Amino acid sequence: MLRLGVNIDHVATIRNARGSSYPEPVRAAELALAAGADGITAHLREDRRHISDADIAVLTDLCLKRGKPLNFEMAVTDEMVGIAMNARPHAACLVPERREEVTTEGGLDVVKGANRIADATGRLRTVGARVSLFIEPDHAQIQASADVGAQVVELHTGAYCDAARAGETERAATILERLKSGAAFAASLGLEVHAGHGIDYATVKPVAAIAQIVELNIGHFLIGEAIFVGLPQAILRMRTLMDAARLESAA
Numbered sequence: 100m101l102r103l104g105v106n107i108d109h110v111a112t113i114r115n116a117r118g119s120s121y122p123e124p125v126r127a128a129e130l131a132l133a134a135g136a137d138g139i140t141a142h143l144r145e146d147r148r149h150i151s152d153a154d155i156a157v158l159t160d161l162c163l164k165r166g167k168p169l170n171f172e173m174a175v176t177d178e179m180v181g182i183a184m185n186a187r188p189h190a191a192c193l194v195p196e197r198r199e200e201v202t203t204e205g206g207l208d209v210v211k212g213a214n215r216i217a218d219a220t221g222r223l224r225t226v227g228a229r230v231s232l233f234i235e236p237d238h239a240q241i242q243a244s245a246d247v248g249a250q251v252v253e254l255h256t257g258a259y260c261d262a263a264r265a266g267e268t269e270r271a272a273t274i275l276e277r278l279k280s281g282a283a284f285a286a287s288l289g290l291e292v293h294a295g296h297g298i299d300y301a302t303v304k305p306v307a308a309i310a311q312i313v314e315l316n317i318g319h320f321l322i323g324e325a326i327f328v329g330l331p332q333a334i335l336r337m338r339t340l341m342d343a344a345r346l347e348s349a350a
């Protein structure tokens with residue numbers, strides 16, 4: 100079955116907007132797991148704009164207690180590798196970060212940063228973390244991901260979702276083909292394939308229909324939708340759409 104990782108970063112965005120102690124990301128994580136999420140994703144940004152170091156500690160504890168994976172998203176820096184090695188999450192997903200960006204704009208350049216990424220990957224693997232690289236669905240980046248020792252690639256779906264939402268049908272179709280080809284190539288190299296970024300109800304089905312993808316990580320849309328229908332309901336609907344896409348594509 101296609102797994103759903105729920106990213107709870109933007110619960111912390113709301114909390115931090117007021118400098119209050121609520122809403123707590125860990126409470127959202129509890130609810131998400133109870134509602135059927137297969138794991139929790141959290142991105143500790145270098146500027147700590149949403150998730151904090153303390154959040155990572157409580158989320159690690161919660162996931163351990165519930166026997167569910169924590170996918171710790173992080174930049175490729177010594178500081179972050181140190182924090183992750185201490186936290187020992189189930190998975191560490193290396194992502195590119197630019198301080199001034201509003202959100203993650205593109206994939207990690209594994210070709211260019213191979214030495215640095217191989218070093219971080221090796222260190223994270225020593226504490227048992229499954230290392231995932233957040234990349235564009237580009238064959239050279241996928242090959243480089245396998246070469247540096249990553250076990251997983253997460254394909255960036257942001258450009259596809261933006262194009263689909265903007266009604267740029269041709270562009271969306273072209274990017275979707277790239278995602279399909281990237282997923283097939285990654286799986287052929289023995290990499291586990293995940294996907295995520297910018298996914299909503301309207302864009303989830305074509306991505307979920309890609310057979311080699313085994314996990315989707317979805318956050319911003321779900322947290323926004325939760326304001327109107329509640330987090331369990333939002334997760335349930337997303338899951339229903341994911342499962343329907345898989346069944347339809349298998350038929």
Ligand SMILES: CC(=O)[C@@H](O)[C@H](O)COP(=O)(O)O
Nearest residue numbers: 108142172194201202203296
């Ligand atoms: C790497 C990724 O796609 C998400 O974790 C995303 O970065 C969430 O955090 P931001 O919304 O701060 O980019």
Ligand SMILES: NCC(=O)COP(=O)(O)O
Nearest residue numbers: 106295296297316318319
């Ligand atoms: N890695 C993608 C992720 O965790 C969620 O991204 P988004 O749904 O918040 O855009």
